[in-house]
Structure formats: C-alpha cells, structure tokens
Amino acid sequence: MARRTKQDALATREALLDAAEGVFEQRGVSRTSLNDIALAAGVTRGAVYWHFKDKADLFNAMMNRVTLPLENELEGLAQCTGDPIDALVQRLARSLAQIAGDARTQRVLRIATMMVEDVDELGPVRERHVRVDRVNVERVAQAFERASALRGQPLPAPTAQLAEGLHALVRGLVYGWLLQRPFDLEATSRIAVNAFLRGIGLPPQEHALPAAAQSGIIAGLPDTRL
Numbered sequence: 001m002a003r004r005t006k007q008d009a010l011a012t013r014e015a016l017l018d019a020a021e022g023v024f025e026q027r028g029v030s031r032t033s034l035n036d037i038a039l040a041a042g043v044t045r046g047a048v049y050w051h052f053k054d055k056a057d058l059f060n061a062m063m064n065r066v067t068l069p070l071e072n073e074l075e076g077l078a079q080c081t082g083d084p085i086d087a088l089v090q091r092l093a094r095s096l097a098q099i100a101g102d103a104r105t106q107r108v109l110r111i112a113t114m115m116v117e118d119v120d121e122l123g124p125v126r127e128r129h130v131r132v133d134r135v136n137v138e139r140v141a142q143a144f145e146r147a148s149a150l151r152g153q154p155l156p157a158p159t160a161q162l163a164e165g166l167h168a169l170v171r172g173l174v175y176g177w178l179l180q181r182p183f184d185l186e187a188t189s190r191i192a193v194n195a196f197l198r199g200i201g202l203p204p205q206e207h208a209l210p211a212a213a214q215s216g217i218i219a220g221l222p223d224t225r226l
Helices: 004-025 034-041 045-051 055-072 084-101 103-114 120-150 159-178 185-199 210-214
Strands: none
Touching: 004 034, 004 045, 004 055, 004 103, 034 045, 034 055, 045 055, 055 084, 055 103, 084 103, 084 120, 084 159, 084 185, 103 159, 120 159, 159 185
C-alpha cells in the first residue's frame, strides 16, 4: 500500500507539471493561478500545495524536469579527459539536438524565455535563471582556460568575457529559433560555435565535429569546418 501511495503522489506531481506547461503556454505565467493548474490537472488546490509551496516553486520544478539534462551537459567540462574544447562542442551538440527534437523541451524553454513577467512573485524564477547562467558561464570559462594551457595558445581577451560571449551566442540562436524563425538550429549553431572558437584560437579537432560538419553538408551551406 505504501508503495502505491508513493506512486500515486508521483503521478499527481507529474500531472501538475504537465498541466502547468499547458496553462502557462496558453495564458502566460503571471495570469495563471495555482487553481487554474489544479483544475487543468483534475486535482484539488490542496494537492498543489502538497507538492509545491507556491507558483514559483512549481515553475522551477517544471523547468528542472526538462532543462537539468541540458544543464548537466556542462558539468565537469574542464575536468574531462582529453581536450575540453572537443568535449564542449560535443556536449553543446547533444543539448541542441534535444532542443531541436523534443517538443516538451521546446515548450518549456519558450515559456521560460517569452512568458515570464518581471513581477515579485516570480523572483525565485529569475534567481534560478541567474544562478544557472552564472554556473554555465563559469564552466565554459574553466574549459577555455584549460584548453589554452593544454594547447599553449594564449586567449585574445579575458576568459570570462569570452565565455559570456559564447553563452550569449548560443542563447541568442536558441531564442531566435524558438520564435519560429526558419533556420536549422543544429546546423546554424554548429557553424556559429565553430567560427567563434576558431576566432579565439581554440578550434575543435576534426574528430569532435558532428558528421554533417565533417562532410560539409550543413543545410546546403559550403564547408565551414575548422
């Protein structure tokens, strides 16, 4: 019986997160109440508070469900075996493939980037964004520093600024693609990231590039491999 109760609780929690995705997408985050989410999930308002202390807590749980795999891609990047730039390229490719190929990931990222209003009740949501961004930028900066040391290649600018630049590049491409602009997210990001890394003197090795980049067949564009 205890096992079934735990399973039921987990099922209710997943149903609430599913409902939150749908209602947030339809109405925006500020205009959605916990009662709206409870109704959409077919549970009581009390069930919402059993699992989440408030709307921001529920929102962050919804984000964690799909974005933690993306965020975890950069964990331990600078300590990986081999060249950290090659690892960076491969991990970014996996993350972008998930975004391009998974409807739930797209929906949650669209909500997070386009439907979160700047209001006090969503302060913990903003804090989560800032915390995740800071950690990921630090991980990229550490990878740049280690690659620079391994290759004996001085960097052309402060590491932190270069890491912020790459982060902004990838984030901007994802945001533009989520706006349903007509370009291939994976191919365009591959070209842009490789060009950025080449520009700072840290090109990935050819074996690290996805097959399409190695063959030069990238959305009909000429060969831009490094």
